[in-house]
Structure formats: structure tokens, C-alpha cells
Amino acid sequence: MMEFSQQVCCSEVKVKVGRGVVKEIESLPGRKCIVHPKSIKPELKADLEVEIEDGESGKDIKNAMRIVDELLEAEFTRGDYLVAIGGGTVLDVAGFSASIFMRGLNLVNVPTTLLGMVDAGIGGKTGVNYGMAKNMLGTFYQPSLILEDISFLDTLPEEEIRKGMAEVIKYGLVLDKELYDFLSLNYSSILRKEQNSLERVIHLSALNKLKVVAEDERETKGIRVVLNFGHTVGHAIEAGSNFQIPHGLAISVGMVCEAKIAEEMGYAEEGVVEDVIWLLQLFNLPISPDQLKGLDKEQAVKSLSKDKKRRGEDILMPFPTRIGSWRGVKIPLETLRGFVVQCLGDGT
Ligand SMILES: NC(=O)c1ccc[n+]([C@@H]2O[C@H](COP(=O)([O-])OP(=O)(O)OC[C@H]3O[C@@H](n4cnc5c(N)ncnc54)[C@H](O)[C@@H]3O)[C@@H](O)[C@H]2O)c1
Structure with a gap:
């Protein structure tokens, strides 16, 4: 225990x-x-x-x-x-x-x-x-x-385990390099539901999330926003399927897209996108919109303007800088839209 x-x-x-x-x-x-x-x-x-x-x-x-x-x-x-x-x-x-x-x-x-x-x-x-x-x-x-x-x-069911793992992977990518390494070494025992591995994964996830929440409980200090990594594009994907695509799968593709944006805009070190894709694939999570059934890409892009993190014409995005680290960046909605069209459209 x-x-x-x-x-x-x-x-x-x-x-x-x-x-x-x-x-x-x-x-x-x-x-x-x-x-x-x-x-x-x-x-x-x-x-x-x-x-x-x-x-x-x-x-x-x-x-x-x-x-x-x-x-x-x-x-x-x-x-x-x-x-x-x-x-x-x-x-x-x-x-x-x-x-x-x-x-x-x-x-x-x-x-x-x-x-x-x-x-x-x-x-x-x-x-x-x-x-x-x-x-x-x-x-x-x-x-x-x-x-x-x-x-x-x-x-x-294994499907529900994988959906939860998308959020665990998120903590590893933006908050905790040690968790990232643990996941990449122990993915098969986690998917086999081995007790020690599950305990460690849940313990580290809870620690990471609560630490962020303790610093910014009400999302007013620009810190809790880190928990939204992958969620801006992820929510757009959910909305673009009338919420038929499960949240965990949507944020999995969302994390790949947002890491690409971070890398292309020069906020993330080279290689971060590959690291994101590598870990998601180990857990058999989707990395491309083409792996998601029932996605209307136009509807997804349209829904971006309804994102709760939008402030006027800008949106605050938590970008990975390297594995286990992040920074918040305000980007114009129009710029984000352009990147998302590219990401959802090109099949990754
Ligand atoms: N409050 C928050 O911070 C927060 C964060 C993330 C998600 N959410 C919310 O969480 C909800 C999704 O949660 P979820 O994925 O747990 O969905 P869920 O509660 O619908 O559970 C998923 C499925 O698993 C089944 N199930 C539950 N426990 C089981 C068990 N032990 N064995 C077998 N089957 C079991 C349920 O019957 C259901 O069919 C959404 O409504 C989302 O908005 C809230």
C-alpha cells in the first residue's frame, strides 16, 4: 500500500x-x-x-x-x-x-x-x-x-485501461520524466494489470496531479492549464465526432498534434514529437486522426473557437519543451486553427 x-x-x-x-x-x-x-x-x-x-x-x-x-x-x-x-x-x-x-x-x-x-x-x-x-x-x-x-x-476492460493510460502518459510527457521512463520500460506489465506496476502508475499520477492542483486549485494562475496538454485539439476531435470518439483516444491524437505545434513553433526540443508518438504506440493508442472513426475534421476545427481556455482572440496552450517539462504559451486562435487544419488533414 x-x-x-x-x-x-x-x-x-x-x-x-x-x-x-x-x-x-x-x-x-x-x-x-x-x-x-x-x-x-x-x-x-x-x-x-x-x-x-x-x-x-x-x-x-x-x-x-x-x-x-x-x-x-x-x-x-x-x-x-x-x-x-x-x-x-x-x-x-x-x-x-x-x-x-x-x-x-x-x-x-x-x-x-x-x-x-x-x-x-x-x-x-x-x-x-x-x-x-x-x-x-x-x-x-x-x-x-x-x-x-x-x-x-x-x-x-483493456479498452478502458488504455483510455486512462492516455492521461497517465500526459503526466509523463509534460510533468514527470521519471514516469515517462517507467512507462516505456513497463508498458507490458501495466497492460497485463500487474499490481506493482499499476500501484506505481496510479501513485505517481495522483502525486503529479495533486501537486499541480495545490499550486493553482482554481485555474487562475496559469499552472493548472498544464493538465490540458492534448485537450484543446482533443476536445475539438470529440466535438467533431459529436462526442462519439472516446476522450482518451481523442487526447492521444491531440497530444501528438499539440507536440507538433510546439516543435514547429520552436518551443519544444527536436525529437519531442517522436518521443510522444513512441510512448502512445507502446500502449496501442492512436497517433493519427486517420485511426479515429467518425471524425468530421471541419466540424472539429470549427469547435476550436468554443474552447474554455480562449481569452479573446488568444488561447493559452501548455506546450512540452522537453520530456517532463512544459511552458504556457498564448497563441492567436487563427494560428492554432492553421496548425490544426494541417495536423488533422495530413494524416500525421
Ligand atoms: N472531475 C474531473 O477532474 C474529471 C477529469 C476527467 C474526466 N472526468 C469525467 O469523467 C467521466 C469519464 O470517466 P470514466 O472514463 O471513468 O467513465 P465512466 O464513469 O462512464 O466509466 C466507464 C465505463 O466503465 C464501467 N466501469 C466502471 N468501473 C468498472 C469496473 N471496476 N469494472 C468494469 N467496468 C467498470 C462503467 O460502467 C462505464 O461503462 C466523464 O464524464 C468526464 O467528464 C472528470
Whole structure:
């Protein structure tokens, strides 16, 4: 078992990684409400259980309000706990409910997907879908405890492991050269889900993400933007497929495109693009838009202007400078558009 704590603004976030760590829930003080998806039935004692739909439809605001209603009905108070067990979708909606209930109920995240363990469960962003818009409403709200129980990954399909690995690779590329090296040497044991390798990958990912979040929790200092490497082009790819192309695969191609832009503009050392492609390929992740089915490239390019990181006619891009390092660069939207047309159009 590995564990560490990180102070994020006014709260301490404790992380435990290992097999069976979910059992720690039983020793929490106070009453517990467990929120989980239909597909996962936790065998843990709880004062209240709320079951929600799996996947993106579970993130509708009506589910967040249903959780709140059940907490009120069961007379939960602020000293009690909401334990969110599930993939990123469940963590996002349950975290949102915890943050608005009496201005904040103690939150414990128990991610059950690799993406949840390395990304969605860490960092305190919560969100629900409202109307047609994904993540339209949300809060920043830190869990006090994150239990990363590797045993959940036993049943997770390889496709879902690969999608989560795209985010892990992102940390290696822009934040952590040691992680990059570990991934390139241990890719086969990671894909075989060997416990020690998975534990190390999850531990290093959580450390990297929480360190960034501690420096810039609310994305106001131009530091948290690093977590968006690959995501500007990645989101455009998702939008250009009406969100049919999975996020992990879209950001995989997005990282290749953005590294190319960084190299062509002279911000990245020569060879960075090759290093990005090399690692993604080891994990069988796509490196070219031609490997993605159902992408309307024109629609993708059009959606760039809706990027949340746009400020006026500029967009702040986190570019890798060399493996494990990065810098933020403001580039005109028009320049970015030109590069993206080139990248999505030329088949890499
Ligand atoms: N808050 C954040 O910072 C943040 C960051 C990244 C992503 N997200 C959000 O996370 C969501 C995506 O998360 P996700 O990829 O975990 O998706 P998900 O929650 O939809 O889970 C993916 C699939 O895996 C299944 N599953 C979950 N655990 C399983 C297990 N142990 N064994 C077998 N199957 C299992 C689910 O039923 C689902 O079909 C998106 O809504 C995204 O917006 C949030």
C-alpha cells in the first residue's frame, strides 16, 4: 500500500493506493451515504445507499438533486460522509451533490476506473450535465480521502485501461520524466494489470496531479492549464465526432498534434514529437486522426473557437519543451486553427 497527503488550499487530501483499501470506509467516523452505479454493488456497511445510472447519462443534474433529496430525507448533517464509488461520471455527480449539500458534506472518492484513479477522482472538480451541455454546472470541492483500490481494475476492460493510460502518459510527457521512463520500460506489465506496476502508475499520477492542483486549485494562475496538454485539439476531435470518439483516444491524437505545434513553433526540443508518438504506440493508442472513426475534421476545427481556455482572440496552450517539462504559451486562435487544419488533414 502507498499513501501520501497533500494540502490543497484549506483542506488536506489523503490518498491511499493498494488492493483492498476500500475497506477503510468502514472506519470513517459519522454516518455514511454510498453513491454507486448499478453495475457495482459495494459490499460495505452504509447508513444510506443511492444507486445511479452508469455512464454519461448518470451525470444529469436530476441525479445530483436525487442524491441531495435522499440525504435530506435520511437527515444527514455536515459531520457525515458521502462516499462516491464508481467511474469518473459517478464521482463527478456525487462530488457535486456533496459540495452543495449544506455547503459541503465530507467527501470520499473511490474511483473504479483507471481514468477515475489517475484523473477524475483527484483535483476537486465536480460537474453535472445540464440541458445539452456537458459539465455545464460544477464546483471545486476537494475530497478529504481518495481510496485507489486496484482490485476494481480486475474487471475493467483493456479498452478502458488504455483510455486512462492516455492521461497517465500526459503526466509523463509534460510533468514527470521519471514516469515517462517507467512507462516505456513497463508498458507490458501495466497492460497485463500487474499490481506493482499499476500501484506505481496510479501513485505517481495522483502525486503529479495533486501537486499541480495545490499550486493553482482554481485555474487562475496559469499552472493548472498544464493538465490540458492534448485537450484543446482533443476536445475539438470529440466535438467533431459529436462526442462519439472516446476522450482518451481523442487526447492521444491531440497530444501528438499539440507536440507538433510546439516543435514547429520552436518551443519544444527536436525529437519531442517522436518521443510522444513512441510512448502512445507502446500502449496501442492512436497517433493519427486517420485511426479515429467518425471524425468530421471541419466540424472539429470549427469547435476550436468554443474552447474554455480562449481569452479573446488568444488561447493559452501548455506546450512540452522537453520530456517532463512544459511552458504556457498564448497563441492567436487563427494560428492554432492553421496548425490544426494541417495536423488533422495530413494524416500525421
Ligand atoms: N472531475 C474531473 O477532474 C474529471 C477529469 C476527467 C474526466 N472526468 C469525467 O469523467 C467521466 C469519464 O470517466 P470514466 O472514463 O471513468 O467513465 P465512466 O464513469 O462512464 O466509466 C466507464 C465505463 O466503465 C464501467 N466501469 C466502471 N468501473 C468498472 C469496473 N471496476 N469494472 C468494469 N467496468 C467498470 C462503467 O460502467 C462505464 O461503462 C466523464 O464524464 C468526464 O467528464 C472528470
